[in-house]
Amino acid sequence: MNSLLDQIKKRRIALELKQHDMMLRAGISRQQYQRLESRGNPRLDTLELIAKGLKSELLLIPQEKLQDVLAVLADDNSSSTKPNTTGKEKSSSLADDPWQGLLGENE
Incomplete structure (x- = not known):
């Protein structure tokens, strides 16, 4: 880093x-x-x-969540351009909601 x-x-x-x-x-x-x-x-x-x-924000990220945040940021552009072609509601997977669980167990 x-x-x-x-x-x-x-x-x-x-x-x-x-x-x-x-x-x-x-x-x-x-x-x-x-x-x-x-x-x-x-x-x-x-x-x-x-x-x-610099049109940026300072954030304090817990070390145990750093890799998750970096992965979400790296994947942000590619996942946001994919349309939902199935017509079904999105499941609650990490790919659909990359921020889930980043702040703790109970949010």
Whole structure:
């Protein structure tokens, strides 16, 4: 798993943004953002600003659920494009409801 700072940089690049763009999107200077990408250790409120600027959310995921969440995210695009051609109601399988059971046993 990449570090959070690596993920931030990859997300910025995926959005085709330069470090300078973060000044307008997150309200921090290019120098501050550059320092964050190179050395890290940002404050939580700074991370929240950056996430918002990158059209992302910060989440705390329990370690025992991490692989499940990653699998759902990897499968999200492929499963959402498949139409239900059977005409039957969907069953309660993980493929139909990938978020089931992620927060605990009784939700």
